[in-house]
Amino acid sequence: MALNENGPVGRQRTRQRRQRLNIATASFLLLGLVLGLMGGLYYAWLVAPRNAQTATAAQLATAHQQDYIQMVSQAFAADGDWSRAEARLATLQRDDLAQTVLAQLEDALRQGAPVETVRDLAQVAERLGAQGSALALFAPTPVGGATPTAEAELNAAVPTATPTLLPTPTTNAPLAASPTPTLTALPSPSPTPTRQPTYRLLDQQQVCQEYSAVPLIEVTVVDGLFTELAAVEVIVSWEGGVDRFLTGFKAGAGAGYGDFVMEEGVSYAVSLGGETAVGGLRADKCPTGSAWRGWDLRFQYLGE
Amino acid sequence: MKKILLTLCVGLVFGGGLGLYIGWFVAPAQLTNVPPSALNEAGQEEYLRLVAAAYWRDDNLATARQRLTNLGREDLVDWLRETAVDTVLQSQSELEIRQIVYLASSIGLDSPAFAPYLPAKPVEASDGS
Numbered sequence: 001m002a003l004n005e006n007g008p009v010g011r012q013r014t015r016q017r018r019q020r021l022n023i024a025t026a027s028f029l030l031l032g033l034v035l036g037l038m039g040g041l042y043y044a045w046l047v048a049p050r051n052a053q054t055a056t057a058a059q060l061a062t063a064h065q066q067d068y069i070q071m072v073s074q075a076f077a078a079d080g081d082w083s084r085a086e087a088r089l090a091t092l093q094r095d096d097l098a099q100t101v102l103a104q105l106e107d108a109l110r111q112g113a114p115v116e117t118v119r120d121l122a123q124v125a126e127r128l129g130a131q132g133s134a135l136a137l138f139a140p141t142p143v144g145g146a147t148p149t150a151e152a153e154l155n156a157a158v159p160t161a162t163p164t165l166l167p168t169p170t171t172n173a174p175l176a177a178s179p180t181p182t183l184t185a186l187p188s189p190s191p192t193p194t195r196q197p198t199y200r201l202l203d204q205q206q207v208c209q210e211y212s213a214v215p216l217i218e219v220t221v222v223d224g225l226f227t228e229l230a231a232v233e234v235i236v237s238w239e240g241g242v243d244r245f246l247t248g249f250k251a252g253a254g255a256g257y258g259d260f261v262m263e264e265g266v267s268y269a270v271s272l273g274g275e276t277a278v279g280g281l282r283a284d285k286c287p288t289g290s291a292w293r294g295w296d297l298r299f300q301y302l303g304e
Numbered sequence: 305m306k307k308i309l310l311t312l313c314v315g316l317v318f319g320g321g322l323g324l325y326i327g328w329f330v331a332p333a334q335l336t337n338v339p340p341s342a343l344n345e346a347g348q349e350e351y352l353r354l355v356a357a358a359y360w361r362d363d364n365l366a367t368a369r370q371r372l373t374n375l376g377r378e379d380l381v382d383w384l385r386e387t388a389v390d391t392v393l394q395s396q397s398e399l400e401i402r403q404i405v406y407l408a409s410s411i412g413l414d415s416p417a418f419a420p421y422l423p424a425k426p427v428e429a430s431d432g433s
Binding site: 044050062088114 | 308309321337357403
């Protein structure tokens with residue numbers, strides 16, 4: 001045996017064994033290097049990244065960015081500082097910021113978010129120049145078709161002299177002294193073009209009105225947030241006649257409610273904001289019972 | 305066998321070192337889709353001010369708490385008090401001071417610096433204006 005190892009065959013075997021050992025050593029070194037490299041990269045990238053706390057708002061996950069936008073809109077609603085809100089939004093580094101906020105607004109609507117949340121987002125979206133139907137519905141500015149405007153337009157439509165009671169100036173006049181009434185003609189309103197409010201018909205139903213002895217056209221007007229709007233002028237017209245009323249003057253009803261008594265056999269049309277919205281409204285009897293069947297109309301203010 | 309194991313260990317050490325060097329210095333991880341806890345210090349302070357402003361607006365303490373928790377700070381309470389006091393001392397905006405004092409006091413924090421601003425939010429300001 002010893003002779004064999006010292007012989008040429010034995011030396012060859014020894015050489016082969018050494019070669020195998022070297023190959024195995026190199027393989028294990030390589031294996032160690034690869035495993036070590038993978039472990040090192042895993043640790044450096046995932047477990048303890050060197051820049052673990054160096055992120056900016058732009059690197060936040062989508063959900064957190066949305067929350068960030070929400071908070072910016074609330075902060076803006078609280079302080080009204082647009083330049084600050086703009087700077088905060090700029091940290092998100094989004095080119096499509098307006099569309100992002102608008103999409104978030106639409107999501108908030110779908111998810112039934114609180115009105116204030118939607119309004120705050122709408123305010124920011126509008127400032128960013130976003131455009132969309134959701135924004136039109138939830139216009140952040142108070143609706144203009146409401147209280148004073150409708151009344152003012154109603155007055156402006158009839159430019160007549162208004163009697164004004166002017167007290168006659170007297171010195172030490174007794175309280176009993178009656179002032180002389182003077183009829184003073186106010187200057188006629190200048191014909192400045194007024195922007196017409198826009199409404200859309202949300203709902204139109206023919207309903208049995210057991211609660212009323214006469215058939216009614218019942219109109220309810222709401223704003224973008226479905227809050228009832230008072231003092232909106234509603235015009236009802238029919239062949240040979242026209243009448244108008246304002247919402248919010250019916251005791252015990254909502255602020256956006258108003259109604260009109262119909263006559264049987266007459267076809268009525270209802271207009272809001274200067275445009276005919278519904279026509280061909282007729283009163284008839286309910287199929288069952290003796291109650292009248294009138295109309296229930298629901299409008300939403302969209303802006304001017 | 306010993307030699308092979310030793311070689312494997314040497315490979316692991318060198319490979320690990322190389323991996324750390326590459327992962328930390330040559331090609332550090334790019335942060336994307338991170339939570340607020342990954343924000344830098346200034347970002348976290350700004351985030352806190354936003355949380356305070358949002359809480360001022362909606363009075364939703366549960367949401368405010370959740371947002372603060374998202375910052376993942378172990379020293380959250382101390383940090384909040386410290387930041388609130390710093391805001392009282394440095395901010396030019398009374399609204400901003402009141403917002404952060406309102407948040408801090410709602411969470412149960414107290415400081416003599418808060419006293420001039422308590423109650424932080426009068427009832428009539430509840431609409432956020």
